Structure formats: C-alpha cells, structure tokens
Amino acid sequence: MIDLMICNAQIITVDTQRRVFENGAIAIEGNKILEVGKSGELMQKYTARRVLDATHFIVMPGLINCHMHLPQVIMRGVNDNVEVMDKLKYYIWPIQGSYDEEDAYISTQLGLLEMIKAGTTAFLGTGLHPRYGIGAIAQAVIDSGIRGVISKYVMDQTGYALDKSALHPGLWENGEESLRMACDLIENWHGKGEGRLQVWFSPRSVGGVSEELFRRVSDLAKHYGVGITAHWAEVQNNADYTLERFGLLPAEYAQKVGMVGKNVTLVHGIYFEDRELDILAATQTNICHCPVCNAKLAMGTAKVTQMLHKGVNVCLGNDGMPVNNTADMFREMRTALLLQRNLYRDPLYPTAAEAIEMATINGAKGILAEDVVGSIETGKHADIILVNTRKPHLIPIHDPTSAIVWAANGEDVDTVIIDGKIIMENRHVLTMNEEDILEQAERRKHKILEQAGVKVNHVWKLQ
C-alpha cells in the first residue's frame, strides 16, 4: 500500500531521458517518487491510499522561481512606467525602508499564496532585512508547505553601483552586524520544515559590498554548505562600476571575489560580454533570467540563447511584484522565448522544451536542489503539479510541452503537490487562508504608501 498514485496523465518528466508519457502514472511513497511509468502497469503493480485521476491533466515537475522578493508583493504595480533605478530610489526602497514587521509578513503570505496557486513549488527568495521580522517570514514559508530559500542581505557600503547616495536609510546595515545576522539566520533556520527551508546569503549588488565582504560571504557559504544569490550585471551602471573601479568585467569581478560556482545564482546577468559567458559556464555559476521584468523596464536582454549554447545553467525568476507584476512562471517561460526569438530572429530557438528545463531542472540547480527536485523520477521528492487542460485555450493538445509553454497560465494549475503532500487541490490552497490574506493585503496598500510619503501615479486620472 503506497500513499499516493497519479494516473491517466500526460506526464512531462524532465528526467534524464526527457521522457513524456501519453498515459502515465506516478507512484508516491511518503515524500518521494517511487516509480514513474505507464498507467496500466503501475495501477496493476501498486495499491494506493489516495489515487488522483489525471485524465485531462498535464502532470509535470513543480515550477521553480529562482528570484523572488517576498516583501515586495504588496507593492504590486506601484507606479509602473518608471525607469528601474528611479523605481528603486523613489518608490521601492522608501516603501520597504518604512515597513513594519506586519507589512512584510502580509506581503510574504500573499507571495507564497500567489506562487502556490500558479504552480510554483520552490523559490529562491532574496533581500530580507531585519526590519521585516525574519523569523516570522521563515515560519510562514514553512507553514505554507512550499519549498524555499530565504536569504538576508549582506552589505557594508551604502551605495548602489556608481550612484552612491541611492539606498534608503531605512535599509542601511552595518557590515559586521549584517553578516552576523545572516549567519544566525542560517544557524537557526537552515534545513527546518523537514528540510524544505534553506537559508542562504544575499549580498547586495556591487557598490553595496566591499571586496573583502564578498570574499567572507563566499567562505562562509562553503562553511555552512549553503548558496549565495546576488543581483549581478543587471544595469549598465553596474558593469561600468566594476570596470572603472577594478578594471574588470562583471563576471571577471565575480570570479575575483568568490561570487561564482555551483552554489551561486546571479540574477539578471544582462551586461555580460560573450567571453564572460565562458567564465560562467566553466565555474557552473547559475544565471537567473527575469524576462518579464527586464523587458517591461527596458533593462536590456540577457544573452540567454548564447548562454544555453555555451552550457551556462540558465534558470528563470519572477523578480519583485512592483516590476513584473505577477509570480507566474508560465509567463516567464513564454516571455523568455518570445524575447530571444524576436531579438535574434530565430523561429526555432530557444525551444519550448528548453523553456521547461529552465523553469524546472535548471531551477533545481539554481537552488542547489538538483538531486532533490526539478524532475519526476524515482528517488526524487514529489514536487509535482497537475495542469487542467480541459479549457478552451488549451484544446486540442498536439504536444504537451507546446501547450505548457505557449498556451497555459498559472491559473490552469489545478493541483499542487510538494514533498508528497497535496498543498492545493481544485485550486483551493489547503495550507493558507486565501480570503483572509487577500483582504489584509488589499487593506494594507494605502498604509505602506502613506508611511513612506509616496504618492501613486495614475495612468489615467481617477474620478
């Protein structure tokens, strides 16, 4: 008697052979996948306490969002139509720099709920600050049932790249203090929630962190066996900074200060020259591409096509809700392809299959969990989503990978399984109180603007 069986499913496994089953089944025991195979065979072989009939569903690995600012979710869509550095300086930083713990907590709850409802089963969160009440955030992640990385900013300089005056005082931190707190967070929380919660370091961008501090973070990450995530080469200003100050291109500087390697996920990575991609590939550094945010804010286009050709591990992220504005990984998959094809005028690459890899197995590498999740195969933890295809925009399906990338939305996800547990069923999240979270988030929107002294711009004037 096993715990759970999913049968009669179209399965996109993303396993090492990249098998796709027309009528497949998945046997799950405890939190792990016991076997994947044809539905008829597995239904004969096992008896399960719970059987999910996945007729009309595409079943695939849960999606992995490798860049998420949980405390920014309740700033969704604030003052769109602003250049990225201005948006940070005049809106995002002042609002976050005025947060109290409850603001950050409610934002976190909304973000977790949104991700689960869109089929995201694991995330790499960045940018926590002591004023957000980090313990409560860690506990919220665990209670939601999601798999996730949280990480605390580390910094010892107040500038942002060449523009030194930028960071809001409410977000300043002292070097020793910020590092000590990051280590405490790891010691207290890393591995909690039956191992689903990881705690990493997130040093601020170049300009906010000294060479020495980057190196100490690198050493400490090895000491603790955790990862590092940092925004890197996301604006021209950033690339100019390393060149002007150190005579190095962004990836060269990253290599110099220990910000490369399998346990490092650099975010955006737009301003890399071709020869820098070789450094990233050789060091197995992960690059998290955020296509919707990059295009919306006209930040430039990451060289995803070339990165994939050179063997760089490219994963995908939603980034923050003031810049995106949703945590829907289906949208990132589709937009990543649209932008690359449009720019390089290639109707064939990247493929839908490559987009699915970026959002699943590449993402698993990006959160140091390649052996744990990212594909549906024996021995991996059961992080699985069921996508309802019985909808007018998804019928007929000639190829399930095409349907997932080119047609589906996060709202088509019906059921979410994380670590073998059913977390969402029939779009009802079992671990959270959806109505209560939505109500609180909507009510809080005016407070966070008022306490920061920020006014909302309207595209058209309100009556």
Added chain:
Amino acid sequence: MIDLMICNAQIITVDTQRRVFENGAIAIEGNKILEVGKSGELMQKYTARRVLDATHFIVMPGLINCHMHLPQVIMRGVNDNVEVMDKLKYYIWPIQGSYDEEDAYISTQLGLLEMIKAGTTAFLGTGLHPRYGIGAIAQAVIDSGIRGVISKYVMDQTGYALDKSALHPGLWENGEESLRMACDLIENWHGKGEGRLQVWFSPRSVGGVSEELFRRVSDLAKHYGVGITAHWAEVQNNADYTLERFGLLPAEYAQKVGMVGKNVTLVHGIYFEDRELDILAATQTNICHCPVCNAKLAMGTAKVTQMLHKGVNVCLGNDGMPVNNTADMFREMRTALLLQRNLYRDPLYPTAAEAIEMATINGAKGILAEDVVGSIETGKHADIILVNTRKPHLIPIHDPTSAIVWAANGEDVDTVIIDGKIIMENRHVLTMNEEDILEQAERRKHKILEQAGVKVNHVWKLQ
C-alpha cells in the same frame, strides 16, 4: 425601470476624456449604455431589473481582436518551432485544404468560446473559404452572441508573394468565382444578428491577388459600405515582391491598389519603412499588430512605437491558434508593450493606457465600429467585461490600468456583456455548450492531421 445596472465598480471607460471611476456605475437600457457615473448617484437615479454588484471587479469595454482565423483553432500548437512560411506551406494550408465543413464548424465554435471566455466581445475574422461551409459559420457567430466580422478570401493568383507554388490546391479559387461568392456572402449575411454580424472582403496577400482584383475589391467595399482586411508586409518576401514587381514599397503599393483607408485593416504590417507610416496615418488605414505570433515565429517587430507617435491607428489581434497559441487579448496587450520596450529600450512607452486603447477603442476603429463599441459611454452599445480582481496575482491594485495590462489574464474575466445581453456569467458561457465543444474539438484533432497526411512533431518523444 431600466434593464441592467452595474454598480460599485472600478471602471476604465476609455471614453473621450479617458475617465476611470473608483466606485462607478453603468446604467444599461436595451442594448445601449444610458449613463456612466458615480455609483451612489446612479443607484439613486435608476431602478434596474437586474443589478450586478461589481465590488472587486474592474469593468472595462470588451476587448476587440482584430485578426482571427476561426477555422484554424483546432490546429492549436500543431508543430510549433517552424518558420512562418514553412508552417503555412507544410502544415496550415494542407490541413485546411483538406477540411470538411464539420472540421471548420467545430473549429469556429471552439474559437468563439475561447474568445468569449477571455473577454473578447468583438473580432475581425479572416480567410473563409467555400470548403468550410460559410453559412454555418455565420450562423454560429450569430448564435454565440458575439459581435464579429467574417470575411471571405478573394484571389485570382495562386502564389504567395515571390514563392508562387506555395498555396495548397485545396485552397485555390478562381478570381470571378471568389469575388462573386464574397459579394453573395455580404448580401446574405451583412448586418444579421441585430447588426452584430458584419461581412467584409479579405483579399489574399500580394502574389495571390492581381492589381485589378485589389481595385475591384476596393470599389465593391465602398459600394457595400463594408471593410477590407488583408495580411500586408508581414514577411520580407512580401515587401520584396512589391518592390521587385512594381517598384513600390508595401504601403505605396497598397495606396496604388486601393488597400488603404478608414475601412481597411492591414494585418501584421512589419516591413514598413518610416516614410510609409505617413501614408498609413494620412489615409487613416488601420494596422493590426499581432505581437505574440510575430515574436514566436521571429517574423520581425512592427514599428508600433513610431506608428503611435505618427497617429496611425494600431489595433491588436491574436492571429491563428497554430501560431499564437491562444486567443487572449490580455496577453497581446502585455506582449506588445514588452516587445516595444525591449527593442527600443524605453521603459516608459508604450504605456499601459496605450495598450488598453489598442485593444478597445482602436480595435473598434479597426472593425469600422468606432461609433458603436470600444468604450463605455452614453449611447454606445453595451459591450462590457467584468474582470475579477479578487485573486492573489491581482491584489493589491494601485492602478486598474496597470492591473489589466501587467497582471490580468483572459481567465480573470468573470462576466461578459455583449449588446446589453449577459453572455457569460461567473465564467459560464450561457450561449454555448462548453463541454460538448471541448469534447468534439479534442476528438477531431487526429482526423484533421490524417486526412491531410501531416505528422505531428514532438518536442520530446512520447512514450
């Protein structure tokens, strides 16, 4: 006593003053909008037979899809990852050229259902052929309750631009015959369904139509008071053709043969040089931009930013489901902005407001219905959608235009009103049998491939 009142709504009117109401109401009498104003005032002034409480909804004009191939919907996602001309030659044309009337009818039903469920209240359909059973298609459009234009191909040459051998024999038509049938269709069906059905001409692309036939279509459209839609300057081959054969750029050739004017909607319009945009603006010719399809197939990027600056009326279309793969106008709005901003590196333009204009009032111009629909204002027909914002990816809302363009999906549309009638409520379409249509469409997918002798490519091999 009026027929219908929508109250407590955030309303994006797209009226001449571009008003947005925080707590507005719309009074509807018969098929027309009687008044738009503040909720409190209108609720005092009118008593209505039916009141829709739109708390937590954004209410806006129904979206207008200005390029739709209804008979292609059941080819959704067939053999993605093929260059556009190869896709037409080896997949789309052979499959359509082997259709029987039932294939086209079921495809049409699925397309109508999909559009309504995504908040599209009017469409400009193209490319009907006698083998599809046009009368049944016209009737299906009327029965669905949607507002729409259908149009029959007109042609007297079998080539497609420079590649003369391309068109599938199953789709060939004789010049006189194709024109006569198009006129018959107009005489029999134009204005039916209480005026909701229009019938236009759709001449095939350059290469398929002689100069003389283009001119006759232009004259006949004036005679009947109907519009013309044609694919134009959508591939380089097309622009090369007019230059090589006639020494004219695509817009110059369009002007020469009568394919410009207020009643003309040219589709794609990618290969226009800057000076051609002046011709389009001066003649008030409508350009239908199809961003998702253009980027997916790497067709090139229409100069939407420059067109808008020069005053060209740019509307949006989904195009066919083998190339898109969904009829979701929210996606087109968002993708249009992402592509323009990414290409021209401008984080401000086009704005979310401009995207909404393209999908509503500009679309109304594109279907020759500017006085009828495209905005919510007194005297216009009530084509209105209610978007449910009580969802994690739409909360909080700081600005409703931003929420619609940057966050919403077609699946967030809860209620659709067309010509004053509630066509969809709580996502249940009242005029169609959804389950039956989905079942028939899914079952038919193998038949259409087999009868055309087309094999499906799979991105990853099926087990």
